[in-house]
Amino acid sequence: MSMSGGKQVDMVSRNEFIAALNRGRVLLYRCDKCSNIQLATVEFCSRCGSNNLTVVESDGRGRVLTYTILHVPPEGFEGYSPYGWAVIRLDDGINISAFIDIKSSEELPILSKVKITGYDERGIVASIDN
Amino acid sequence: MNKVCVIGTGSTKYGKLNESIVELAVSAAEDAINTANITPKDIQYSIISNVFGVADKQVHLSPVITTNLGIPHVPGLTVESACGSGSIALREGYANVAAGFYDVVLVVGVEKVTHTGTARSTTLFSYCSDFFYEGGSGVTFPGLFASMARAYMYKYEANEEDLALVAVKNHENGMLNPKAHVRKRISVDDVLRSPPVASPLKLLDCCPFSDGASAVILASEEFAKKSGADYIEIIGSGRGASPATLQGRDDITTIPSTRTAAQQAFKQARIEPKDVDFAEVHDCFTIAEIVDIEDLGFFEKGEGVNAVRDGITRLDGELPINPSGGLKSKGHPIGATGVGQVVEVYEQLLGRAGARQVKNAEIALTHNFGATGASCAVHIFRRV
Numbered sequence: 001m002s003m004s005g006g007k008q009v010d011m012v013s014r015n016e017f018i019a020a021l022n023r024g025r026v027l028l029y030r031c032d033k034c035s036n037i038q039l040a041t042v043e044f045c046s047r048c049g050s051n052n053l054t055v056v057e058s059d060g061r062g063r064v065l066t067y068t069i070l071h072v073p074p075e076g077f078e079g080y081s082p083y084g085w086a087v088i089r090l091d092d093g094i095n096i097s098a099f100i101d102i103k104s105s106e107e108l109p110i111l112s113k114v115k116i117t118g119y120d121e122r123g124i125v126a127s128i129d130n
Numbered sequence: 131m132n133k134v135c136v137i138g139t140g141s142t143k144y145g146k147l148n149e150s151i152v153e154l155a156v157s158a159a160e161d162a163i164n165t166a167n168i169t170p171k172d173i174q175y176s177i178i179s180n181v182f183g184v185a186d187k188q189v190h191l192s193p194v195i196t197t198n199l200g201i202p203h204v205p206g207l208t209v210e211s212a213c214g215s216g217s218i219a220l221r222e223g224y225a226n227v228a229a230g231f232y233d234v235v236l237v238v239g240v241e242k243v244t245h246t247g248t249a250r251s252t253t254l255f256s257y258c259s260d261f262f263y264e265g266g267s268g269v270t271f272p273g274l275f276a277s278m279a280r281a282y283m284y285k286y287e288a289n290e291e292d293l294a295l296v297a298v299k300n301h302e303n304g305m306l307n308p309k310a311h312v313r314k315r316i317s318v319d320d321v322l323r324s325p326p327v328a329s330p331l332k333l334l335d336c337c338p339f340s341d342g343a344s345a346v347i348l349a350s351e352e353f354a355k356k357s358g359a360d361y362i363e364i365i366g367s368g369r370g371a372s373p374a375t376l377q378g379r380d381d382i383t384t385i386p387s388t389r390t391a392a393q394q395a396f397k398q399a400r401i402e403p404k405d406v407d408f409a410e411v412h413d414c415f416t417i418a419e420i421v422d423i424e425d426l427g428f429f430e431k432g433e434g435v436n437a438v439r440d441g442i443t444r445l446d447g448e449l450p451i452n453p454s455g456g457l458k459s460k461g462h463p464i465g466a467t468g469v470g471q472v473v474e475v476y477e478q479l480l481g482r483a484g485a486r487q488v489k490n491a492e493i494a495l496t497h498n499f500g501a502t503g504a505s506c507a508v509h510i511f512r513r514v
Contacts, residue, residue, distance in 0.1 A: 099267040110284050
């Protein structure tokens with residue numbers, strides 16, 4: 001199990017979530033009632049509706065479920081184009097999506113290993129996990 | 131619930147238009163009022179669907195539009211549900227008439243964005259995603275649907291040529307629609323050779339940014355009969371929702387809200403997918419049309435692509451999809467799209483669709499969603 005931690009809190013703030021991303025970690029909630037795991041930005045258990053949730057940490061490692069290489073960027077991303085964006089299945093079984101710093105669609109087959117590395121002007125950032 | 135009818139419709143051309151957002155909306159509304167054989171004084175409530183009014187310096191659209199129609203005392207509501215705003219406005223109008231609150235409701239969808247340019251429009255549209263996870267991490271709507279396309283092609287036997295066939299078909303239909311934005315015949319090679327936008331989607335896999343407005347007049351059956359106008363009946367209305375992010379879905383090759391909304395609408399209409407004569411579906415990108423026709427229940431998962439290959443969804447096929455040209459060719463003024471689909475259905479069911487007329491159409495379906503399907507509404511209509 002790659003998760004660690006176990007602190008019961010009222011609510012994880014977006015800033016705390018981002019601070020964890022910058023440590024390469026993804027904050028998750030584990031439901032005290034039904035053990036469901038979800039991202040710590042969802043404030044009630046999406047399975048049973050409980051708000052008795054405990055924060056646990058994912059180590060940010062996972063695999064690419066699907067991705068795209070963007071050639072027509074939105075404002076603020078012009079300097080990075082082309083770049084990747086992927087939906088990632090963390091090893092903990094939870095999905096997250098992220099900017100991926102790659103230039104060619106050859107570089108990222110589905111099921112490639114990736115790791116969350118931080119949060120900056122590119123949003124949530126992941127890189128290939130060798 | 132009371133029966134609800136569509137007694138008149140109107141639409142501007144879709145495209146890069148010079149008129150202001152208010153002029154577009156009023157023009158479409160005027161057409162609908164005239165078609166319905168009513169005067170503005172008959173309207174008791176108005177629902178306006180719009181997303182980026184701020185881009186043309188006008189929000190709070192409902193009172194501005196009613197004032198410019200000479201009915202400033204008619205209350206209204208402005209609806210924003212991203213690209214699904216139009217069908218969701220229709221649903222709210224439907225609910226108000228069905229519940230007996232009003233006998234006559236004006237629904238107008240309008241959008242005016244092309245003057246902002248591609249980069250600004252792309253950015254504005256990305257605000258319709260869950261921005262923290264998606265738009266804020268650099269993904270655009272072409273990128274989100276490209277991610278769905280890649281997942282679909284990985285899971286099922288489909289390739290980029292299959293996606294291109296959807297674009298080719300919808301452009302063929304749009305050639306026959308005088309109000310369509312992109313009236314240009316294209317080939318599979320044209321699509322494959324068009325510039326990459328978000329792999330595996332290319333420029334011709336994507337609908338255009340469009341300006342335009344569409345309007346419908348909804349009425350109780352009693353009023354419809356008295357009006358003397360030709361009318362069609364709404365026999366099913368369904369709503370659905372999906373997680374706002376792709377990451378929140380167990381399966382990225384399906385849109386849950388489409389399935390829920392369709393099931394509700396079919397149940398209410400007491401018909402099955404095989405009873406539908408044609409459908410206007412949300413083809414913002416080529417992959418979307420394939421996913422839609424499966425989720426709506428017309429084809430099994432993974433089979434939508436065969437239906438496209440076999441020509442079943444062509445205008446002369448067994449189940450024409452997007453005879454108007456769809457979002458792909460007719461255009462996608464996002465607030466107007468869901469209302470514009472009803473304009474097409476009204477014209478088709480009354481035999482007024484000219485060169486793109488679907489023969490002997492009696493039952494039609496509209497399907498429109500917001501973002502990657504976070505919001506969705508499906509409606510089913512019957513010729514009376």
